[in-house]
Amino acid sequence: MKTQRLEFLGHDGSTLAARLDLPVGKPAAYALFAHCFTCSKDIPAARRIAQRLAALGIAVLRFDFTGLGHSSGEFANTSFSSNIEDLLLAANYLRDNYQAPELSIGHSLGGAAILAAAGQVPEAKAVISIGAPADPQHVAHNFGQHLDSIESHGQADVQLGGRTFTIKRQFIDDISQVSLEQHIASLKKALLVLHAPLDETVEIDNAARIFQMAKHPKSFITLDNADHLLTEARDAEYAADLIAAWVQRYIDVSLLPKTMSAPEGVVRVSETDPNSFIQDVSAAGHHLIADEPVSYGGDFLGPTPYQLVSAGLGACTSMTIRMYAKRKNIPLDHVEVDIIHNKIHAQDCDSCEQVDGKVDQFERKITLTGPLTDDERQKLLVIADKCPVHRSLESEINIVTNIA
Secondary structure (H helix, E strand, C coil): CEEEEEEEECCCCCEEEEEEEECCCCCCEEEEEECCCCCCCCCHHHHHHHHHHHHHCEEEEEECCCCCCCCCCCHHHCCHHHHHHHHHHHHHHHHHHCCCCCEEEEECHHHHHHHHHHHHCCCCCEEEEECCCCCHHHHHHHCHHHHHHHHHHCEEEEEECCEEEEEEHHHHHHHHHCCCHHHHHCCCCEEEEEECCCCCCCCCHHHHHHHHHCCCCEEEEECCCCCCCCCCHHHHHHHHHHHHHHHCCCCCHHHCCCCCCCCCCCEEEEECCCCCCCEEEEECCEEEEECCCHHHCCCCCCCCHHHHHHHHHHHHHHHHHHHHHHHCCCCCCEEEEEEEEEEEEHHHCCCCCCCCCEEEEEEEEEEEECCCCHHHHHHHHHHHCCCHHHHHHHCCCCCCCCCC
């Protein structure tokens, strides 16, 4: 997975900072993520959910609302309505530069904003709320004793999550005038409601109200002992896994990149995108990515083919040394093998039969750690040359190619 840093203009012309988490290969779909009240796009829950969806094949745009995180502008001058405007501008940005979002996800007040804005994103097929209030006015309880001051003086400084924010009367007036009921009832999109029963910031009753207001298809999943912000890694991972499983009902699964499963004894390599060098590699149920550096036109998402060959030589060398040390009771604590691959002129190779052009050279540097005698070190270096991959690379190799 790779992440791009992006910027687009918000409702008041401020520059909004965003991250686009991209899957390997061409995305099957795009998603839009709205963070919680006074949070940012980079809180752990948002990051983990975006990464899990990217691993599935769905690109995720998460951004900081005006005046928060790395976005410019004044938070004090924002409102719930301006958050909705920023969300719609984010959707427009995806539509104009990539692809319109088919999935909308919102956390806490961001979830309420997603519910209010989703009807204006016609391409969206599914909506997910996480710990969202059924009424935006619910957030006012965070201001408690300051409400009278905001009403009488027009604004007040409020401590939220250890930070000070200026809350103006316009914000209070705006959330008091917004009702989500009609937005949710007319959603006409699949809805997933995620909420924790022990959420002390937005009580579980809010999830019940959202669920009751919505029409089918709709789903509700409890997040057990999670807190409002999903601060525990396992809770955020659980939510991410649930979202990844649920969303496949509404986004064409056949488009999503699959982890290949090669037959026993076969290493299968398959390109992920004809416009890139990225390759899916499957072997005995294991999976990795091969790629090329950016300087060669790749995305640098995995080792190069020659690095994979070097890895095979290094791994085989280390394993062979360890096996010998165990068999001979040599007190070897640790093995480390560095492999450097180069192409050198044949005339510079004293042991090569080839005399013209260039030959491949694998330089191997072995570090042996432990209370070893000089004789033991020498024996281990000699046994390194017995590594089967080493022998294969130095012997005649026959490659047979057929059309499948």
